[in-house]
Amino acid sequence: MSNQSILRITRELGEIQKGSDLSIAVACRDVDVRHVRALIIGPPDTPYEFGFFEFTVKFGKDYPTKPPNVNAITTNGGRTRFNPNIYAQGRVCLSILGTWRGERGEEWSSAQGLESILISIQSLMSSNPYENEPGFEDAKSDYDRKNQDAYVAKIRHETLRISVIERLEDYLGIKWTGADRSSVTAYNADDDCEGLETPFEPFRDLCKRRFLWYYSSYLMTIEKEMARHRKGQKFDKMPFEGVGNTMDGTFEYEELKKRLENIKKKLDEETQSWAVEGRQLADKEVSLAANLQRQFEQIIEHFQKNDSVTLDLELVDKNPFVWQLVLFGRPMTNFDGGLFRISIYISPRFPDEQPRIKFETPVFHQRISTDGTLCYFPRRADEIKSHIEAIIEAVEDETPAYDPRTMVNPEAARLFWGSADEKKMYNRRLRRSVQESSEF
Template identity: 70%
Template sequence: MSNQSILRITRELGEIQRGPDLSLAVACRDIDVRSVRALIIGPPDTPYEFGFFEFHVRFGREYPTKAPHVNAITTNGGRTRFNPNIYAQGKVCLSILGTWRGESGEEWSSAQGLESILISIQSLMSPNPYENEPGFEDSKSDYDQKNVQAYAAKIRHETLRVSIIDRLEGYLGINRDKSQSVTVYDAEEDYQNTAVEAAFEPFRDLCKRRFMWYYDSYLQTMEQEHAKYKDGSKFEKMPFEGPSNTMEGSFNYGSLKKRLAEIREKLVDETQEWANEGKISIEKESGIASNLQRQFEQASEHFKHNDAVSLDLTLVDKNPFVWELILFGRPMTNLDGGMFRFKIYLSPRFPEVLPRVICETPLFHHRLSKHGVVCYESPKKDDIRSHIDAIVAAIEEESPAYDPRTLVNPEAAKLFWGTPEDKKLYNRKLRRSVQDSSEY
């Protein structure tokens, strides 16, 4: 591969990694930038909502003159076809990839790149994925309209089961069943036979953090769907599903809800265990322990002289791996008079593993889950002060742009972006929780 081609791929990777899109992530090993792993987080208000869909992108030597080869990895071991255009064997049918005949002007050009490919794949994850089947636009029968709902229903179930629950159970070692592993490499023989590549799981921490963000949304979806579909009822087969390229199975939301709760408990335990791991790092006089101690001292000094925000920072048990942040509500805002206590848990693997932040003060807020998980993104992953700035900004922002990927309390979000009366109710609930905050 020419240096120019490698530079092009490297630049595209960097742009996505630094970009603001919370639904795309990419990674590769330094030894081979041609082999890229990509994660697409399912769009809100679709059957794919907040699912974790992984792809392998292999760039040929003629890139960008020719499109890269793309294979879906999240296929339930080659047993689940998540879309009419995303096959169980991993094939992704898109005109820009040359794997599907499109209209004139839809074919690949060197002006396109990795981000445009991922956005095109993401566009397949629509509220009505059945419409991606060729000929759907000409079909008006009641039979097909029934299939529209049935197809979306089983995709929603398998998104939760395969792309989220199976994946997180694998990461956490819960009921690990290799035959059901969500990370499958049999789509490409050269990829499968590389043991080092098979161990490469760049999205482990991202998926764990997002699971904690979206837990309430997952649970709400399960409860709504469980009321519609009895456990044990079979998925309906679609007309376009053929042998070894289908989505077979049955609904079992009762079991999925239990598994979802167990994953959350394991993640809470893992987070709290970082404090003990941190103490061991301190005893070993590790570099990360010294780094975090130094960052704490610098951050404390900075915020003492920052009149724009009122907060206190302390170390829990003098452990630099657990910070306590107390944020005082800004005057003349809905947070006025409040005192909000946050715990910032840091892993000895920081910054590869990012902090997990829990608000221990019950606060009704669209950026706080019901369990207190704070939804925020820091532009500087290795700088704790940047994380604190992002936490404060997320809590204090009064007129945020609408982004459903950052809304981790479904009830609060529905009110905040609802009718004027809904917004008034949101503000009343927020103010009530602020007034109660001094009790904690």
């Protein structure tokens, strides 16, 4: 591969990694930018909602003259076809990739790149993927409408089971013994890295953090679907599904709920374990512990000079890996008079693993989940000061841009983005939680 091609790929990867798209992530090993991993997070309001779908992207020596080879990894060991255009064997059928005949102007050109490919794949994850199958685009019969509903229903179930639950269970080393696990091949994202000693799992931390963001949404989906599908009910087979390229299974939402709750419990235990491991590193005077201690002192000094923000900051038990932030609500805002206690847990593998933020004070807020997980975005992931600034910004932003991917409290989000009366209800509930915060 020419240096020009490598520079092009490197630039494209950097642009995506620095971009603001919450639905797309890319990574590669330092030794070879030609072999890339890509993660697409399922779009809201589709059966793929907040699922984690991973792909391999292999660039040939003739890139960008010709498109890369793209394969889906999230396929349940080659047994699950998640879309008419994403086969169980991993094949992705798109005209932009040259794997499907498209209309004139839809084929690949060197002006396109990795981001346009991933956006095209993401567009397949629609609210009605049944229409993606050629010949079924305009299906209007009662038979087809029934199939559309059935297809959406089983994709939603398998998105939760395979792309979310199995992935997180694998990351956490959970061996589920329930009935739903016996016929499942464990998730493996390293199939294309044979011969390498260490598995390549670049999205492990990202998926864990997003799971905590979307945990309430996953639970809400399960509760809703449990009322629609009886336990053990078989999936309907679609007319375009063939042998070895289908989505077979049964609805097991009760089982999925237990597994989801178990993952949440294990993630909370993992977060708490950081404090113990961090204390040991601090006692050994490891450089990361010293660095965090230094950052803490610098941040204290910074905010002492900043009159616009009132906060207290301390290390819990003098542990540089566990910080407690007390944020005082800014006057003349909905948070006026509030006192919010926030725990910041820092991983012993920071910044490769990002901090986990926990609001110990209950707050009714669209960016704060019911269990206190905050959705926020630091400008610099390797700097704790940037994390604290982003926490304050996320909490105090009263006019955020509409983005369902940042709404981690579904009920609060529904009211915030609802009618005028619902927005008033949101503000009343937020103010009530702020008033109660000083008593917590």
